[in-house]
Amino acid sequence: MCAKELKKTSRFTEVQAELERTGAALFVDKEGSENLYIRSPYTIQYIHSYAEDSPFFLGLAEGRIRGTRCTACQYTFATPRGHCQFCGEPTQWVDLPTKGKVHAWTTCHYGSEAFLKETPYNLVLVEFEGAKSLLLSRLKDCGEEDIYVGMPIEARFAQEPSYSITDLWFVPAPGSLKK
Amino acid sequence: MVSGGVTKFAKAHPEMDFRLMCKNAFDRARAEVPNLRLDGIDGTRISYFSDHFTRQLKAASMVQDYLGLNPRGSVRIEWGGATGGECFQAAYEAVASGRMDTCLAIGFETMSRVATWKGNEFIALASDTNFDFPLGGFYTGYYALMVMRHLFEYVRRAKFSHISDEREAQRKAIEYGTRVMAKVSVKNHRNALYNPYAQYPKNIDVAGVLGSDMVSYPLTREQICTMSDGAAAAILCTEERAKELTDHPILIKGVGCGTDTMRLADRPFGKVLLMPHEKPSDYAHLEYPGVHSFRAGRSAGLEAYRHAGIENPGKDLDFIELHDAYSSSEIQTYEDLGLCKYGEGYDFVERGDAFLPNIDYGFPVPRAGTIPVNPSGGLIACGHPVGATGLMQAVFAFWQLQGTIGKHFGSDRLQIPKAKRGAIHSHAGTGSSVTVTIMEGK
Numbered sequence: 001m002c003a004k005e006l007k008k009t010s011r012f013t014e015v016q017a018e019l020e021r022t023g024a025a026l027f028v029d030k031e032g033s034e035n036l037y038i039r040s041p042y043t044i045q046y047i048h049s050y051a052e053d054s055p056f057f058l059g060l061a062e063g064r065i066r067g068t069r070c071t072a073c074q075y076t077f078a079t080p081r082g083h084c085q086f087c088g089e090p091t092q093w094v095d096l097p098t099k100g101k102v103h104a105w106t107t108c109h110y111g112s113e114a115f116l117k118e119t120p121y122n123l124v125l126v127e128f129e130g131a132k133s134l135l136l137s138r139l140k141d142c143g144e145e146d147i148y149v150g151m152p153i154e155a156r157f158a159q160e161p162s163y164s165i166t167d168l169w170f171v172p173a174p175g176s177l178k179k
Numbered sequence: 180m181v182s183g184g185v186t187k188f189a190k191a192h193p194e195m196d197f198r199l200m201c202k203n204a205f206d207r208a209r210a211e212v213p214n215l216r217l218d219g220i221d222g223t224r225i226s227y228f229s230d231h232f233t234r235q236l237k238a239a240s241m242v243q244d245y246l247g248l249n250p251r252g253s254v255r256i257e258w259g260g261a262t263g264g265e266c267f268q269a270a271y272e273a274v275a276s277g278r279m280d281t282c283l284a285i286g287f288e289t290m291s292r293v294a295t296w297k298g299n300e301f302i303a304l305a306s307d308t309n310f311d312f313p314l315g316g317f318y319t320g321y322y323a324l325m326v327m328r329h330l331f332e333y334v335r336r337a338k339f340s341h342i343s344d345e346r347e348a349q350r351k352a353i354e355y356g357t358r359v360m361a362k363v364s365v366k367n368h369r370n371a372l373y374n375p376y377a378q379y380p381k382n383i384d385v386a387g388v389l390g391s392d393m394v395s396y397p398l399t400r401e402q403i404c405t406m407s408d409g410a411a412a413a414i415l416c417t418e419e420r421a422k423e424l425t426d427h428p429i430l431i432k433g434v435g436c437g438t439d440t441m442r443l444a445d446r447p448f449g450k451v452l453l454m455p456h457e458k459p460s461d462y463a464h465l466e467y468p469g470v471h472s473f474r475a476g477r478s479a480g481l482e483a484y485r486h487a488g489i490e491n492p493g494k495d496l497d498f499i500e501l502h503d504a505y506s507s508s509e510i511q512t513y514e515d516l517g518l519c520k521y522g523e524g525y526d527f528v529e530r531g532d533a534f535l536p537n538i539d540y541g542f543p544v545p546r547a548g549t550i551p552v553n554p555s556g557g558l559i560a561c562g563h564p565v566g567a568t569g570l571m572q573a574v575f576a577f578w579q580l581q582g583t584i585g586k587h588f589g590s591d592r593l594q595i596p597k598a599k600r601g602a603i604h605s606h607a608g609t610g611s612s613v614t615v616t617i618m619e620g621k
Contacts, residue, residue, distance in 0.1 A: 053309050079444040104325070106323035108320045114316075136443065148346045
């Protein structure tokens with residue numbers, strides 16, 4: 001095989017298409033010089049440990065949302081952390097309510113490649129009674145036109161846990177959707 | 180700072196890898212200081228953000244090697260979106276500490292090596308991979324969450340308190356706020372029409388910005404910076420050495436850096452860090468920073484202003500090049516940097532202080548020229564090759580303060596007359612780290 005057999009193009013999108021097809025292509029730039037591109041796959045099976053965050057993810061499988069509370073200053077974190085961000089002291093696990101309110105929200109119409117097929121999806125930062133910090137989650141069963149700051153919402157849990165943060169999501173509380 | 184150089188930022192530079200891009204930026208900087216020989220550079224600080232984009236670990240060593248600077252000292256700098264700003268300050272510290280007489284700060288990013296949405300995934304890995312990323316990790320989404328709360332805190336409460344239906348009042352606030360945000364995007368795209376280094380100059384109007392693809396509500400595509408390939412370089416040295424190299428050195432007058440929690444969800448609800456010209460009663464009921472403001476930006480600004488002896492930034496600075504990855508974050512940053520009070524960002528846009536007087540934006544800008552922000556076009560129009568971006572700002576600010584914009588841009592249109600003092604502002608992941616640097620001309 002010699003370079004002459006490679007497809008030459010001055011369109012970058014055609015380079016990408018050609019790489020998918022044959023694995024190599026020549027991009028011809030404005031000055032006429034030929035730049036060789038090759039396809040170069042890169043996949044990793046990562047061994048991810050939740051370590052000190054593990055009880056939170058095990059809790060989701062039991063239908064519980066577990067935050068942490070500082071043993072010294074009593075600040076309650078809705079997104080758990082092993083040590084307090086204010087005084088550095090250890091925290092202990094506490095159960096949070098499964099009802100909350102929307103603190104902030106958006107609807108994503110695009111996303112990272114891994115989530116493109118799920119678009120559009122709603123992201124919400126959730127406020128809980130008794131917790132001072134927030135938790136990021138998805139809000140399902142409603143659209144962009146329904147959501148507002150302060151909207152009451154309720155937790156739902158996956159029947160079959162995947163031990164991911166996606167085992168938990170929220171839906172509008174009964175009666176909170178626009179009539 | 181005695182010289183700077185930038186490659187044109189582009190969607191892709193197929194003809195250059197990261198080493199050659201850096202070489203080009205470096206050679207452009209060297210061309211301005213012909214008396215500086217290669218062996219007159221004592222060491223380097225080299226920045227790039229993502230090993231995923233580069234797919235080459237220790238890429239900074241390959242830059243050092245390609246530039247012919249071995250065996251002198253070098254360090255790779257990475258700090259998310261603020262990588263370039265951190266690199267600039269690291270070079271400043273190398274000189275200010277007396278360790279080097281002359282230090283090169285150089286940075287790059289090659290983001291074209293993966294498709295755009297894969298690139299977004301790489302960037303989103305700079306969010307917590309236990310709690311944030313798996314939910315749909317997407318930085319535009321995170322910033323959309325932040326501006327939604329900003330709109331709620333300041334626009335819904337201040338401008339639509341007469342509407343009792345909560346949902347309707349919030350919709351009006353979003354509608355009003357996004358029109359103002361669109362004006363920021365128009366400003367930056369139209370300023371960039373006169374900057375030949377910019378990737379996306381565009382004669383766009385408010386309707387065009389609002390009508391572009393919705394990415395994360397309420398942020399449309401034209402309010403978001405893009406992926407870029409590019410490199411930028413800045414040469415810093417001691418005052419004595421600077422006088423040997425150029426008639427127009429620019430002084431680094433102050434540096435500041437601030438940080439905040441990686442997860443938005445962890446941001447506290449406390450008291451505002453006050454600027455010298457603010458008082459506690461200005462913010463009696465505001466819980467801060469929450470997710471509406473960048474505490475790291477305020478913290479960085481305060482440190483840099485203190486260092487530079489700045490009391491009132493809106494009066495004491497002539498321009499700012501700031502990190503407008505989103506039109507919304509430019510408005511939030513006006514407030515963090517004390518150009519106006521928290522809550523006044525939208526009115527600040529409407530008054531026009533941050534606009535240039537000699538550019539037609541298609542809407543009135545009554546106070547244009549008071550303190551131009553992103554006269555170059557910012558990230559929205561120039562592009563955002565992460566490791567180069569903060570250094571690009573340094574180079575554009577350097578040219579402004581030298582009064583050499585005409586020479587470098589081929590037109591004087593973006594030159595701010597008699598610019599004496601400017602700030603550059605580099606910002607990472609939802610405001611988890613921010614740098615501010617004050618630069619001063621003669």
